[in-house]
Amino acid sequence: MGRLEGKVALITGAGSGIGRAGAIRFAREGAKVIVAEISREGGERTVAMAREKGGEATFVETDVTDAASVERAIAAGVAQYGRLDILYNNAGGSTAHDGPVTKVSLDEFWRTIKVDLFGTFACCKFGIPELIKAGGGAVINTTSYVALAGIKGRDAYTAAKGGVLALTRSLAANYAKHHVRVNAIAPGAIQTERVKRFMNADPRLGEMVGKHMLGLGEPDDIANMAVFLASDEARIITGAIFPVDSGWSAT
Numbered sequence: 001m002g003r004l005e006g007k008v009a010l011i012t013g014a015g016s017g018i019g020r021a022g023a024i025r026f027a028r029e030g031a032k033v034i035v036a037e038i039s040r041e042g043g044e045r046t047v048a049m050a051r052e053k054g055g056e057a058t059f060v061e062t063d064v065t066d067a068a069s070v071e072r073a074i075a076a077g078v079a080q081y082g083r084l085d086i087l088y089n090n091a092g093g094s095t096a097h098d099g100p101v102t103k104v105s106l107d108e109f110w111r112t113i114k115v116d117l118f119g120t121f122a123c124c125k126f127g128i129p130e131l132i133k134a135g136g137g138a139v140i141n142t143t144s145y146v147a148l149a150g151i152k153g154r155d156a157y158t159a160a161k162g163g164v165l166a167l168t169r170s171l172a173a174n175y176a177k178h179h180v181r182v183n184a185i186a187p188g189a190i191q192t193e194r195v196k197r198f199m200n201a202d203p204r205l206g207e208m209v210g211k212h213m214l215g216l217g218e219p220d221d222i223a224n225m226a227v228f229l230a231s232d233e234a235r236i237i238t239g240a241i242f243p244v245d246s247g248w249s250a251t
């Protein structure tokens with residue numbers, strides 16, 4: 001029996017990278033997975049990959065920066081599978097346009113705030129009531145190693161991920177009485193296609209790479225932590241931030 005057997009999970013940004021790995025893994029563990037993704041092509045590909053491995057998944061076109069789109073996606077997922085037990089807020093990411101506050105554009109600041117922070121907020125706003133209706137559940141947010149220590153050159157993204165980190169704790173305090181657990185994963189550099197492009201474009205990232213004591217992570221390393229946090233194995237864990245960063249935050 002899978003570790004998520006009988007559960008329904010919605011994963012945002014599951015059309016590539018870490019979200020895709022999570023969707024495939026959740027489906028293999030027995031969850032019915034709602035792939036809430038802005039890219040139809042990426043989302044449908046993830047669904048096909050999950051089904052090839054014998055899992056159950058469905059794509060719902062979703063823009064997490066648009067509250068109405070999030071509300072529709074959650075309603076569509078619940079209509080399809082009857083309930084929601086797990087909300088995995090993964091959509092987001094930094095870009096090469098970020099920088100120190102005096103250099104980064106306001107557009108880039110609002111872009112990352114909208115996707116990473118507002119997107120998480122909106123999904124919780126419409127998703128947590130469904131978890132409560134299901135008798136409780138798990139929220140997994142995605143922060144980043146950049147929110148755990150000061151790093152150079154990414155002030156906009158760091159602000160957004162710091163917000164996600166703080167929000168995780170306040171949501172945990174608010175919804176524990178409904179048996180809704182809220183935790184966050186803080187990945188180190190994970191070798192998704194996006195991050196590989198990023199690293200190739202900026203050789204200064206070598207210093208940051210060197211701090212990953214056990215080498216850079218893969219999307220499956222994050223999926224492993226997400227499965228645990230989503231499962232009943234984590235039943236008394238809430239309000240916690242888990243670095244999965246190859247020791248980056250320890251130094």
Ligand SMILES: NC(=O)c1ccc[n+]([C@@H]2O[C@H](COP(=O)([O-])OP(=O)(O)OC[C@H]3O[C@@H](n4cnc5c(N)ncnc54)[C@H](O)[C@@H]3O)[C@@H](O)[C@H]2O)c1
Pocket residue numbers: 012013014015016017018019036037038039042062063064065090091092093094115116142143144145186187188189190191192193194195
């Ligand atoms: N890869 C890393 O090194 C790393 C490190 C720390 C944190 N993270 C975080 O992990 C998460 C996933 O990162 P990744 O590297 O897999 O990124 P990725 O770019 O590979 O995947 C992100 C997915 O989100 C989707 N997306 C973008 N905007 C969206 C929107 N408005 N609505 C819905 N979907 C949208 C994209 O289409 C894409 O499929 C992000 O929150 C990122 O900040 C990643």
